[in-house]
Amino acid sequence: MSHSLTSNRPTPWTVILRRSIAVALGVIAFALTSTFAASQKAAEDLPAGPMQAKATTSCLECHEARIILQQRLSKATWTKEVDKMIKWGAVVDASDHDPLVDYLSTNFSPEQPAYEAPRSAVEKASGQKRTK
């Protein structure tokens, strides 16, 4: 038995197709919204701790927190980095130097799991598909 193409009553296949399209659109909308939210987040915060506020003031004047969040360094290397940044203009009180190094080397040591970098909306907007 065939279905009339002019019938106003949806066939079961049409219903399935419409539902599938609605679900697909919902998934796409959610994906785009999520990506937009992630990529448009102006800045991530440094982790909580006694030096969070001072590190924010000293370090984020010139660059965003992600530059720090992605590092996994030993205490000796963090010390060199902090000293270099002070030379380059970061304002760190002498009494805050060691606590700042402790804060950074505790939160961003090689033992910490790797930082997961976000993706920007450019990728989604390009229409390229991932092959994975």
Next chain:
Amino acid sequence: MIVRSFRFVDLETPVEYFNTWLTPVPHFFVRNHMHEPSELSADDWRLNVGGEVEKPFTLSLSELSKLETHSVVNTLECAGNGRSLHRPQVPGVQWGKGAVSTARFSGPRLRDILQRAAVKPTGKHVMFRGLDEVPGKVPPFIRSIPLEKAIDSDTLVATHMNGAPLTKHHGFPARALVPGWIGAASCKWLTEIKILESEFVGNFMSPGYRFPNQPGKPGEAVKPEDTHPVTALSVKSVISGPLDGASLKAGKVAIHGAAWAGEADIVKVELSTDGGTTWNPARLGHDQAHYAWRLWNYDWKAKGGDYTILSRATDSQGRTQPSTPVWNPSGYLYNAPDQVKIHVA
């Protein structure tokens, strides 16, 4: 794009985009050391040429655009590409595999500009200054290249990329293009070319962008006198598909990617599907240019199991990717064979 940082702008190209010989500009990686110039006007922009020259002069953009144009397809790679893969880890932007892209750059030859300025016999190095905005007391991003490279017929003051004017991220209105060399040599937002008697002295020439003369023990400090400037790129390959962690069906699997070698040509790319025990040649793509990467592919009949797939390239200078990378304190020139782990059901 993978966001390594928005401030400063550092965007990495996902490896799955390495599927076209020329990278579309929106997918071309972005590396900035400083803030991008807040104001750029094509009308107001000037390029000053001076130093050890007989005839210093200034060019406007319209004057620059009247010079003879030359095009070079170049694979541009950040010296720190792959930094996150070094062990122990080192400070800096933690690039994965995608701080590299390829484009057709066009603009006047740098040597034509230098000829007009008439370089004195004392002039041996060419310094580039850009319009980057420097925060705090950070040293300005100024670097120099030797005169021999500057007068190479393929070294440009590029104004176009893939046929369109440079975008702001890529150095509008003009940038240096030093083909085959690390990206840092190709200064963006170029505003001054100065001929020097010797290499420019500044943070981004030393201690920045230097490589140990001899491979040392990973994690060990290297004395400045035991280093040399990083210039040409190494031989390297990247697998653009299947992606690391992929789960695939048994049968024909297309493995593909890109390989490049700076000033040398790629002559061979090999694939291993058994973790590096045996290697088979991949097919090289037709598109090629002296400073550009070669795309490659390999058809594999996959049976069920877990696999580690590796790629390694060999170039016309006889260099092959080393089984272990040369660790260095700044994490430059990582070029161990690429690898992805996949599951075949």
